[in-house]
Amino acid sequence: MxxxxxxxxxxxxxxxxxxxxxxxxxxxxxxxxxxxxxxxxxxxxxxxxxxxxxxxxxxxxxxxxxxxxxxxxxxxxxxxxxxxxxxxxxxxxxxxxxxxxxxxxxxxxxxxxxxxxxxxxxxxxxxxxxxxxxxxxxxxxxxxxxxxxxxxxxxxxxxxxxxxxxxxxxxxxxxxxxxxVKKENHGYIFNVMLLSFLGAAGKLLVNEVASIEDIDKSWMVNFHVPMGPFAILDSIGLDTAWHVTHQLPDANSKAFAALLKTYIDAGKLGQKSGEGFYTYKP
Ligand SMILES: NC(=O)c1ccc[n+]([C@@H]2O[C@H](COP(=O)([O-])OP(=O)(O)OC[C@H]3O[C@@H](n4cnc5c(N)ncnc54)[C@H](O)[C@@H]3O)[C@@H](O)[C@H]2O)c1
Structure with a gap:
């Protein structure tokens, strides 16, 4: 082979x-x-x-x-x-x-x-x-x-x-x-952990607890990493993220998927379209 x-x-x-x-x-x-x-x-x-x-x-x-x-x-x-x-x-x-x-x-x-x-x-x-x-x-x-x-x-x-x-x-x-991955599992290994993390960030945003920038900042400064959850979502593509999120059964995921859909309908797909939660240089 x-x-x-x-x-x-x-x-x-x-x-x-x-x-x-x-x-x-x-x-x-x-x-x-x-x-x-x-x-x-x-x-x-x-x-x-x-x-x-x-x-x-x-x-x-x-x-x-x-x-x-x-x-x-x-x-x-x-x-x-x-x-x-x-x-x-x-x-x-x-x-x-x-x-x-x-x-x-x-x-x-x-x-x-x-x-x-x-x-x-x-x-x-x-x-x-x-x-x-x-x-x-x-x-x-x-x-x-x-x-x-x-x-x-x-x-x-x-x-x-x-x-x-x-x-x-x-x-x-x-x-x-x-x-x-020894047995079939939705989201493999890392994506299971990532989904919980992104979902938690989505819940904070949908419930208007904090701004996109401050949610990202909280993660980046504490973990010394260059991207927070919303910048990560922009790099994944908001349409790809929506395809996963809208299928999840819980109310928080549904609410976050609805928010993602407003971005997608406005043509804001993340890095690949030049704008998502943030804007990107062409
Ligand atoms: N974006 C990520 O970070 C990421 C990471 C890991 C895995 N994935 C997975 O990779 C796959 C693609 O995701 P993406 O983010 O690249 O999506 P994307 O929307 O950027 O690209 C999908 C491409 O598939 C093409 N396409 C649609 N129907 C087709 C068909 N019938 N035949 C051939 N091409 C067709 C589209 O024209 C488009 O160019 C998905 O299954 C996604 O879950 C994505």
């Missing part, structure tokens, strides 16, 4: 990051999306990450150029998976969309292809049967890829256990630290 060719489904926040890191790690990468506009945003995002990597001397300009030459975009899903050893799926966090995508991949991907989903909160068993080859399917979940480098490996009960070591090795080659 040697991995050389990587197919990324979804050219959004995470698909772009995973794709760029894979190219930096020497893999040939094809990124597929249904919206051509996503490619422009993806290129901008990658340029910005590349700038940071060069200025902090993590990669040279030459290494970035070589990586960019290994990465291509396509609107043609058959072309995207034609020679893929592995698929990393980062399409919108919506069960129906993901099920349709995996049904299609099961029809068009080569036999050899390993199937992975980067879902934040869904369980792989809700997608596995749609592939038609559930033993080849596993959740392989990244965080921010460059700054936060944990990758969760979470099999479903029907995953071929031989995939685990392949994904551990692939994760390390992508400069990540793999962790194994």
């Amino acid at each position: 040697e991995i050389q060719q990587v197919c990324i489904l979804g050219a959004g926040t995470l698909g772009s990051r995973i794709g760029f890191q894979a190219a930096l790690s020497g893999f040939e990468v094809k990124i597929y999306d249904v919206h051509e506009a996503s490619f422009q945003l993806s290129k901008k995002m990658i340029d910005k990450i590349a700038e940071g990597l060069v200025s902090s001397k993590i990669y040279s300009t030459e290494a970035i150029q070589l990586a960019l030459a290994r990465l291509s975009y396509t609107l043609d899903d058959e072309e995207a998976v034609a020679s893929a050893d592995i698929i990393s799926e980062s399409v919108t966090e919506d069960l129906t969309i993901k099920q349709k995508v995996w049904e299609r991949m099961g029809q068009i991907a080569p036999e050899k292809t390993i199937f992975t989903t980067n879902t934040s909160y869904l369980l792989p068993s809700s997608l596995a049967s749609f592939t038609g080859r559930p033993a080849r399917f596993c959740a392989f979940h990244f965080h921010d890829v460059f700054y936060s480098r944990i990758v969760d490996i979470m099999p479903h009960p029907g995953t071929d256990t031989a995939l685990i070591s392949v994904l551990e090795e692939f994760g390390r080659r992508l400069n990540q630290v793999p962790v194994l």
Whole structure:
């Protein structure tokens, strides 16, 4: 199961990051999306990450150029998976969309292809049967890829256990630290803790206990970290955060999801759109 060719489904926040890191790690990468506009945003995002990597001397300009030459975009899903050893799926966090995508991949991907989903909160068993080859399917979940480098490996009960070591090795080659989630769990390991934290911040805001800035400040100053919960939400993307939050059953999550929706309806999606809880330079 040697991995050389990587197919990324979804050219959004995470698909772009995973794709760029894979190219930096020497893999040939094809990124597929249904919206051509996503490619422009993806290129901008990658340029910005590349700038940071060069200025902090993590990669040279030459290494970035070589990586960019290994990465291509396509609107043609058959072309995207034609020679893929592995698929990393980062399409919108919506069960129906993901099920349709995996049904299609099961029809068009080569036999050899390993199937992975980067879902934040869904369980792989809700997608596995749609592939038609559930033993080849596993959740392989990244965080921010460059700054936060944990990758969760979470099999479903029907995953071929031989995939685990392949994904551990692939994760390390992508400069990540793999962790194994021994049984299916919504939110893996870190996201379970993160959701409680972000939910608590949302509750403080919705109940008008404090301002966005002061909630963030309280966390940042006490923990000596550069981002508080609302800046983290901006980096995740408020639409992605909403997809998770609005499905949670408790009243506080529902109220916070309703607040997130007002931002989304105003086109404020966070860093990727230039404005969310905060504004960002283009
Ligand atoms: N944003 C994060 O911080 C983060 C972190 C870890 C995991 N994730 C997960 O990664 C996945 C993607 O999240 P994101 O934040 O990158 O979302 P995003 O909205 O930034 O990007 C999603 C992309 O998927 C594309 N898309 C939609 N339907 C498609 C289809 N049928 N085929 C191909 N492409 C399609 C969209 O055009 C868009 O470009 C979600 O499952 C999310 O839970 C996100």
